[in-house]
Amino acid sequence: MVNFFKPAAKKNNLHQTVTIDIQRLDINGDGVSRLNKKPLFVNGALPDETVAVKIIEEKSKYLRAKVLNVITPSSQRVTPQCKHFYQCGGCDLQHLSEAGQLQFKQAKVAELFARNANLTELPWTDTLATDPWYYRRKARIGVQYNKLNEAIVGFRRKNSNVLTQVSHCVILAEQFAQEFTAFTNIINSLKTKKAISHIEVIAADIATVIFRHIRPLTKHDTQLLENFCKNKTYQLVLQDESSVRLLNGEPSPLLSYQIAGCNIQFSETDFVQINAKLNEQMVEQACQWLQLEKTDNVLDLFCGLGNFSLPIAKQVNSVVGVEGIDSMVARATNNSLHNNLNNSQFFQADLNSEDTSWPWFNNDINKIILDPARAGALQVVTKIIEFNVPTVLYISCDPATMSRDAKVLIDHGYKLEKLALMDMFAQTRHVETMALFKLI
Ligand SMILES: C[S@@+](CC[C@H](N)C(=O)[O-])C[C@H]1O[C@@H](n2cnc3c(N)ncnc32)[C@H](O)[C@@H]1O
Structure with missing residues (x-):
């Protein structure tokens, strides 16, 4: 059998800035267009829009671009309610009307x-x-540390493992939606702050915030956490590899929710519909x-x-x-x-x-x-x-x-x-x- 040499497809679109029309959304919610015979996927662009984009990825079969400017907006485009929308990877569709999202x-x-x-x-x-706002009763919130050892508390950026600092999340249960800055401040005040790896919030009969830690916390830090949640509407729970417990060391109580006249008990680590x-x-x-x-x-x-x-x-x-x-x-x-x-x-x-x-x-x-x-x-x-x-x-x-x-x-x-x-x-x-x- 003869093997014919196949030259690699030329990659000459990368970093170009072009103006394109978006035809439809793909199944991931990205706008789809074509450029030089290749499908072009544009995160954040909507059907019927004309957008100026920059090509950020080129593969042999497709291109990806980011929106620089929406020249002609879709009638379905709305202003995202969340100020973090363009950085945070938590939501994808806040720029699309509710009717548009369902379509x-x-x-x-x-x-x-x-x-x-x-x-x-x-x-x-x-x-x-x-x-469609403030509906999420359970969420895992990331904690990372910058070069100055300051805590960053929030969600992953789009297409990245790096967190974006959030101050207000518009889909999280209202009780927790604005707690990010408080979480950041209390973590920054801890001596063992880098022990905190992430936070979990759960809105149930007993609203609960879990600080997951990968190293033991000092007594002093536990005291700071106790003071922190004195005026809060939720209980604080500590979780390490082996236990989930209240600040006083006692096992944390089961949580529960009501559904169709039944009471469903669950622990912090169980799956619940969000x-x-x-x-x-x-x-x-x-x-x-x-x-x-x-x-x-x-x-x-x-x-x-x-x-x-x-x-x-x-x-x-x-x-x-x-x-x-x-x-x-x-x-x-x-x-x-x-x-x-x-x-x-x-x-x-x-x-x-x-x-x-x-x-x-x-x-x-x-x-x-x-x-x-x-x-x-x-x-x-x-x-x-x-x-x-x-x-x-x-x-x-x-x-x-x-x-x-x-x-x-x-x-x-x-x-x-x-x-x-x-x-x-x-x-x-x-x-x-x-x-x-x-x-x-
Ligand atoms: C989408 S959740 C639904 C749970 C439940 N029906 C509810 O409404 O809360 C899927 C459930 O399937 C379980 N699960 C996932 N993979 C499984 C598997 N291979 N075998 C059995 N259960 C599995 C998970 O632990 C989880 O409880």
């Missing part, structure tokens, strides 16, 4: 379902949405779409703390919840007990494992709800088609894997009956979707 998210799901599941007509229902109000709507809609009946036996996969399992258990014959993390299985079990739901059971399993000899997956199950992480649930859908479970409700934070898994279901006789966008992560490009499949 973008719907188009992204539609594109992925067309590409991965060959579905071009989608049975959209109304989007679930809540106040948008409390949207979560309420989502659980309500899940119960409606499943058309729950007293005779139903429901399997809740990737069940976490029982966020769906417990509200469902109130309406059906039985619920089995399955989750990968042992401590969350134990928590879900306790949650069912303290909510007096004796028709639910919880098991631990790796639901992405090739070994699907799962004893709790049996012919009694007539409805399934699954809410996987970004990896999706290919093994689970394989099992669903083996058992021909009539009703499947799939909740997803990644439409790419959801549409991939949808194809497996559709190829085996399932119909996509309903699809809804849920604006769990407003101002960001992240998409949450609910899909109802029925075996026909």
